[in-house]
Amino acid sequence: MRQKTISPFSITRRALLAGIAVLPALTFASAPLRAQEVATADANTTGLAVTDDTVTVGILHSITGTMAISETGSVEAEKLAIDQINAAGGVLGRKIEYIQEDGASDWPTFAEKAKKLLVENKTAAVFGCWTSASRKAVLPVFEQYNGMLYYPTFYEGLEESPNVIYTGQEATQQIIAGIDWVVREKGAKSFYLLGSDYIWPRTANKIARKHIEKLGLKVSGEDYYPLGNTQFNSVINKIKLKKPDVIYAIVVGGSNVAFYKQLKAAGIDMSKEKPLLLTISVTEDEVRGIGGENIAGAYASMKYFESLPNDNNKAFVSAFKKMWGEDSVIGDVTQAAYLGPWLWKAAVEKAGSFDIDKVRAASPGIELTTAPEGYVRIHENHHLWSRTRIGHAREDGQFDVVFETKDLIEPNPFPEGYQ
Amino acid sequence: MIGDYTYTEFTSILAMQGFAGLTLFSVFVLMALGLAIIFGQMGVINMAHGEFMILGAYMTYLCSQFFSVYLPSLFSIYFFFAMILAFAASFLLGMLVEWGLIRFLYRRPLDTLLATWGLSLILQQAYRSIFGAREVGVTLPDWLMGSIALTDIIEIPINGLFVMGLTALITLGVYFGMFRSNWGKRMRAVVQNRTMAGAVGINTKMVDRMTFGLGCGIAGIAGSAFTMIGSTGPTAGQLYIVDTFLIVVFGGAGSLIGTIASAFSISQAQSTIEFFLSGSMAKVLTLLTVVGILMLRPQGLFTLKIRR
Numbered sequence: 001m002r003q004k005t006i007s008p009f010s011i012t013r014r015a016l017l018a019g020i021a022v023l024p025a026l027t028f029a030s031a032p033l034r035a036q037e038v039a040t041a042d043a044n045t046t047g048l049a050v051t052d053d054t055v056t057v058g059i060l061h062s063i064t065g066t067m068a069i070s071e072t073g074s075v076e077a078e079k080l081a082i083d084q085i086n087a088a089g090g091v092l093g094r095k096i097e098y099i100q101e102d103g104a105s106d107w108p109t110f111a112e113k114a115k116k117l118l119v120e121n122k123t124a125a126v127f128g129c130w131t132s133a134s135r136k137a138v139l140p141v142f143e144q145y146n147g148m149l150y151y152p153t154f155y156e157g158l159e160e161s162p163n164v165i166y167t168g169q170e171a172t173q174q175i176i177a178g179i180d181w182v183v184r185e186k187g188a189k190s191f192y193l194l195g196s197d198y199i200w201p202r203t204a205n206k207i208a209r210k211h212i213e214k215l216g217l218k219v220s221g222e223d224y225y226p227l228g229n230t231q232f233n234s235v236i237n238k239i240k241l242k243k244p245d246v247i248y249a250i251v252v253g254g255s256n257v258a259f260y261k262q263l264k265a266a267g268i269d270m271s272k273e274k275p276l277l278l279t280i281s282v283t284e285d286e287v288r289g290i291g292g293e294n295i296a297g298a299y300a301s302m303k304y305f306e307s308l309p310n311d312n313n314k315a316f317v318s319a320f321k322k323m324w325g326e327d328s329v330i331g332d333v334t335q336a337a338y339l340g341p342w343l344w345k346a347a348v349e350k351a352g353s354f355d356i357d358k359v360r361a362a363s364p365g366i367e368l369t370t371a372p373e374g375y376v377r378i379h380e381n382h383h384l385w386s387r388t389r390i391g392h393a394r395e396d397g398q399f400d401v402v403f404e405t406k407d408l409i410e411p412n413p414f415p416e417g418y419q
Numbered sequence: 420m421i422g423d424y425t426y427t428e429f430t431s432i433l434a435m436q437g438f439a440g441l442t443l444f445s446v447f448v449l450m451a452l453g454l455a456i457i458f459g460q461m462g463v464i465n466m467a468h469g470e471f472m473i474l475g476a477y478m479t480y481l482c483s484q485f486f487s488v489y490l491p492s493l494f495s496i497y498f499f500f501a502m503i504l505a506f507a508a509s510f511l512l513g514m515l516v517e518w519g520l521i522r523f524l525y526r527r528p529l530d531t532l533l534a535t536w537g538l539s540l541i542l543q544q545a546y547r548s549i550f551g552a553r554e555v556g557v558t559l560p561d562w563l564m565g566s567i568a569l570t571d572i573i574e575i576p577i578n579g580l581f582v583m584g585l586t587a588l589i590t591l592g593v594y595f596g597m598f599r600s601n602w603g604k605r606m607r608a609v610v611q612n613r614t615m616a617g618a619v620g621i622n623t624k625m626v627d628r629m630t631f632g633l634g635c636g637i638a639g640i641a642g643s644a645f646t647m648i649g650s651t652g653p654t655a656g657q658l659y660i661v662d663t664f665l666i667v668v669f670g671g672a673g674s675l676i677g678t679i680a681s682a683f684s685i686s687q688a689q690s691t692i693e694f695f696l697s698g699s700m701a702k703v704l705t706l707l708t709v710v711g712i713l714m715l716r717p718q719g720l721f722t723l724k725i726r727r
Contacts, residue, residue, distance in 0.1 A: 069554055069654075229658075230645075233439035235693065240432075253650075254649065258648055262576070265566055265647075265648075288555075289555065290556065
């Protein structure tokens with residue numbers, strides 16, 4: 001079920017709520033098996049926390065510390081998905097119970113809690129992590145104790161673990177379509193690359209630079225600022241001097257707020273698109289901190305926006321707001337986190353077993369027609385086929401989707417010629 | 420032509436870069452003043468300085484919410500009320516902290532470091548519980564977010580001017596408070612000789628409390644002003660703390676002039692290097708230089724005699 005048309009007008013929350021009285025039951029492409037069909041002894045041969053009625057999973061995010069800002073949305077989405085799955089009969093007829101652990105924005109803590117969830121709690125799957133640093137910290141644990149991690153964040157790629165399903169986009173999926181669009185539709189010829197100084201922005205900008213140079217266009221500057229930097233006046237001056245067509249910004253965290261506020265104060269009006277601002281690091285979640293009026297007119301390139309007008313998304317948005325409050329917002333990663341439990345359920349039911357090895361073998365090819373972003377499918381490399389969209393930031397903190405790729409983009413975590 | 424640029428472009432950029440340097444200077448002074456007072460006059464290492472700033476930022480947020488709902492006609496000037504509220508809140512919390520925690524730890528500077536670090540964690544979690552883990556968006560009056568276009572290229576951000584004016588005002592206020600008022604005289608007397616000051620009838624405990632409160636109050640105003648340029652979240656205070664300590668230590672503890680001189684040199688160095696190299700490189704080079712100078716001159720640029 002492909003989204004054929006994209007309305008330039010996005011739907012208001014009110015209209016959206018009025019349209020949906022009850023959350024429609026979510027169904028799956030693969031025919032679900034039921035508990036009575038699969039005995040616990042058969043569905044669980046490796047001693048996971050599975051009983052005749054329940055299965056235990058883990059949720060591992062930071063709910064304290066710096067990253068709590070970003071990870072809260074993912075926790076909320078995962079709990080919503082688990083609730084909905086339980087309401088629809090559970091997984092293999094078993095109700096999902098979760099154990100939530102706090103990574104506390106500290107990478108060794110993530111590793112320790114991951115070990116607890118796998119060794120002590122015997123969880124059948126873990127939904128968690130946000131930063132690449134936390135994922136790298138838990139990776140050896142998941143590989144040693146053979147667990148399954150569903151990781152929601154868009155990230156730099158260069159990784160493919162048998163123990164991780166990456167439900168966010170890897171860098172090439174997110175970047176290339178965005179740059180192609182801005183070149184094709186806006187006639188961009190020169191780019192200024194800007195980022196926070198750590199692995200994701202650096203790798204992403206490397207891919208962006210290669211692609212821009214492949215197209216025969218110009219990178220007029222590239223700059224990195226330490227994480228948490230709050231002063232961007234110098235780079236804004238440099239941008240004014242170099243006059244690029246596009247500012248390609250991958251600033252994260254608290255720096256984001258400082259950057260956009262100072263850009264606006266320096267008289268760069270993004271709605272004039274001279275220069276145009278394209279970012280891959282600002283979702284609806286970040287806009288809340290930045291303030292819609294400070295970023296209106298910018299473009300963001302990612303796979304999901306809250307304003308997507310398809311029916312899956314309307315149902316998802318209304319259920320999310322019903323559970324977590326009317327004023328909550330949903331960003332790209334939150335949606336990707338929501339996919340985790342559903343993809344796991346589909347894989348378990350295809351495998352007819354909770355065993356990690358069987359779930360892993362069943363995962364490639366799993367498709368989800370009920371995903372809020374439309375349709376996704378798991379690739380052999382454990383990433384998702386997905387569309388990339390361009391959103392145009394509005395004053396109210398939402399994005400108008402102005403473009404989406406016609407086809408699903410193949411995930412390519414080890415892009416040749418881009419490293 | 421200079422390089423790829425015309426002469427006009429080049430001079431414009433020099434002017435704007437100069438302005439950027441001055442803005443950074445003002446921001447640094449504003450951040451460091453409160454800490455310099457507390458560290459310099461009392462010998463207390465206040466690791467929770469950033470959290471006092473964020474308290475000010477949250478007060479501004481509450482004020483902006485309050486005015487937009489109840490007094491929309493006054494919204495364009497709410498910021499001034501917000502700064503007063505920010506000062507008051509941080510001042511009171513500062514006095515409370517001094518009474519409940521710091522006064523037991525005088526003459527034990529390393530213990531104050533640990534205790535205030537713990538306090539900073541407590542405050543962060545308190546903000547998280549009260550205001551939520553996410554950053555809040557502080558809506559600012561439009562006139563504060565604009566810029567004045569002098570020429571085609573030169574555009575002066577109004578919030579930069581505002582921060583500069585505010586910094587000048589507060590610095591002058593602190594100067595007159597410390598060196599021209601009776602309160603300042605008492606404070607300096609306590610710093611120089613506590614026993615003697617007590618003997619001539621100065622309530623030294625009250626002076627300590629007021630000094631700590633004042634330092635925190637100024638941090639609150641700084642936090643309020645920084646809602647214009649930065650983020651407001653439970654842990655946003657951590658973004659400022661390193662720079663703040665750097666400036667105070669480099670300037671020489673206890674010296675107001677030292678703090679200003681060090682803020683000026685660090686900000687100018689940083690914004691110049693940022694322009695010619697990159698943001699990260701600027702940070703590295705500035706830190707290396709500061710470390711180098713502190714190795715040669717551990718007491719910082721300027722020093723005053725403080726009580727031992």
